[in-house]
Amino acid sequence: MISRLLAFAVPGLPLVGAGDDLAALVLDRLAASSLELCAGDVVMVTSKIVSRAEGRFVDLSLVTPSVAAEELAREVRADARLVELVLSESVSVSRKRAGALVVRHRLGFVTANAGVDLSNAAPPTAPAGSGPWALALPRDPDASAERLRRALRADGALAVIITDSFGRPFRVGTVGVAIGVAGLSPLVDQRGERDLFGRVLEHTIAARADQLAALSDLVAGQAAERQPVVVVRGVDFSPVDGASARALCRPADGDLYA
Amino acid sequence: MISRLLAFAVPGLPLVGAGDDLAALVLDRLAASSLELCAGDVVMVTSKIVSRAEGRFVDLSLVTPSVAAEELAREVRADARLVELVLSESVSVSRKRAGALVVRHRLGFVTANAGVDLSNAAPPTAPAGSGPWALALPRDPDASAERLRRALRADGALAVIITDSFGRPFRVGTVGVAIGVAGLSPLVDQRGERDLFGRVLEHTIAARADQLAALSDLVAGQAAERQPVVVVRGVDFSPVDGASARALCRPADGDLYA
Numbered sequence: 001m002i003s004r005l006l007a008f009a010v011p012g013l014p015l016v017g018a019g020d021d022l023a024a025l026v027l028d029r030l031a032a033s034s035l036e037l038c039a040g041d042v043v044m045v046t047s048k049i050v051s052r053a054e055g056r057f058v059d060l061s062l063v064t065p066s067v068a069a070e071e072l073a074r075e076v077r078a079d080a081r082l083v084e085l086v087l088s089e090s091v092s093v094s095r096k097r098a099g100a101l102v103v104r105h106r107l108g109f110v111t112a113n114a115g116v117d118l119s120n121a122a123p124p125t126a127p128a129g130s131g132p133w134a135l136a137l138p139r140d141p142d143a144s145a146e147r148l149r150r151a152l153r154a155d156g157a158l159a160v161i162i163t164d165s166f167g168r169p170f171r172v173g174t175v176g177v178a179i180g181v182a183g184l185s186p187l188v189d190q191r192g193e194r195d196l197f198g199r200v201l202e203h204t205i206a207a208r209a210d211q212l213a214a215l216s217d218l219v220a221g222q223a224a225e226r227q228p229v230v231v232v233r234g235v236d237f238s239p240v241d242g243a244s245a246r247a248l249c250r251p252a253d254g255d256l257y258a
Numbered sequence: 259m260i261s262r263l264l265a266f267a268v269p270g271l272p273l274v275g276a277g278d279d280l281a282a283l284v285l286d287r288l289a290a291s292s293l294e295l296c297a298g299d300v301v302m303v304t305s306k307i308v309s310r311a312e313g314r315f316v317d318l319s320l321v322t323p324s325v326a327a328e329e330l331a332r333e334v335r336a337d338a339r340l341v342e343l344v345l346s347e348s349v350s351v352s353r354k355r356a357g358a359l360v361v362r363h364r365l366g367f368v369t370a371n372a373g374v375d376l377s378n379a380a381p382p383t384a385p386a387g388s389g390p391w392a393l394a395l396p397r398d399p400d401a402s403a404e405r406l407r408r409a410l411r412a413d414g415a416l417a418v419i420i421t422d423s424f425g426r427p428f429r430v431g432t433v434g435v436a437i438g439v440a441g442l443s444p445l446v447d448q449r450g451e452r453d454l455f456g457r458v459l460e461h462t463i464a465a466r467a468d469q470l471a472a473l474s475d476l477v478a479g480q481a482a483e484r485q486p487v488v489v490v491r492g493v494d495f496s497p498v499d500g501a502s503a504r505a506l507c508r509p510a511d512g513d514l515y516a
Contacts (some may be wrong), residue, residue: 001485002477007263095514102514110428165464169427169515170368171435172508173445173465175472187431190479206423206475207431214433214472217464218493219260221448227259235476250430256353256360257427257515 141180399438
């Protein structure tokens, strides 16, 4: 049971580029503020800073769109080089119309533009005249989270969640969701009660990693690149190995809205 | 900017029934723990405890299903009296199949079973042999939130959000969402940047009230009826009058998944 939860942003993180050691930067910035990570902390990290550290920058001026991307780009009225990049990150198109392209990402989740980010997407050392730049999601966010987990605390006694901000069907505005998880189970089975359908209520499974991602998104706030790492203290969880954000993705054949 | 956020559950709230004064109970339980509400706090309240206090109990044994409800109940393999209640709370059916009935609620959001709750749904004084009982969502959650806001602090210098736990397309598990809001804007426009579509990025609008609801759902935890009120301290918001959770509901004609 959680009775008290504290969330704070890691202060003063710099704009990172490819190859920067994110864990070392976080530990350094915490120490500079006389803060430290405790056993049981959950460290929330935006996908953007992970992508930047992992060098997932794409210079769209160097992308050659396929014929299919050119066609789709005309249909949704977007830059064909962006559409090419989005398709290369996706397994299928979920919905499309002028101004909107929602895909099922190769990592299993459904989101607009495959999570490709166009704001603050240039590398720190971008040559003059290069770009426009785009930033793709980390290649394997679960693995990124696990690396950070071990690097932030050698005994692994914390959890790391990599987050992105997703739009949603039916609801206005974005919330944070977990796209990479290490150290805690992303789902919590709550009660196992049965409803009048005679079935175990789906509502008894809480998407804990997404709840945490929504919280960290709130704290990361108006300039996600300035507060990209948030520590959550007070989450009551049992450490696990082998966690994956895939558990949060409903397969297309089990989805009423696929 | 939020740099530090604290969330705590109001301890020791009793199981409430119709007519109970929720605000008085919350203030009493806070005082008993030497806690108090501060200006700028956001008080998160589950719909279940609001519904109970407002007497939204329905004895399904007294419900007579319509012919349409009987037909739909056969199709989704559910109790026809429950389906009747769900339809009476809804404006349209969004998706249906055996074991699942997703509707657009009269309040504008899309959710399973119109948010009708079957667990811990009986009134404290239910006569022997009555039921099964169901609990409908509050009639006007924005108004409920506004009443609580004024009752919890006469100067209105706090916000109140009424939450429910929703399942979601594409993703496994539930998260909290805001179904009633008073005192703060449920959406935050973040940056107004433009993407390669030339449009203002939808991703610059954060669903703050839903982020907060996800957080409180996490704290309310495994027995939502035991920690149904959570106080969040440190949210940086400007007090507003006339807020509504309707702003979080995308109209069907603007929704790719309607």
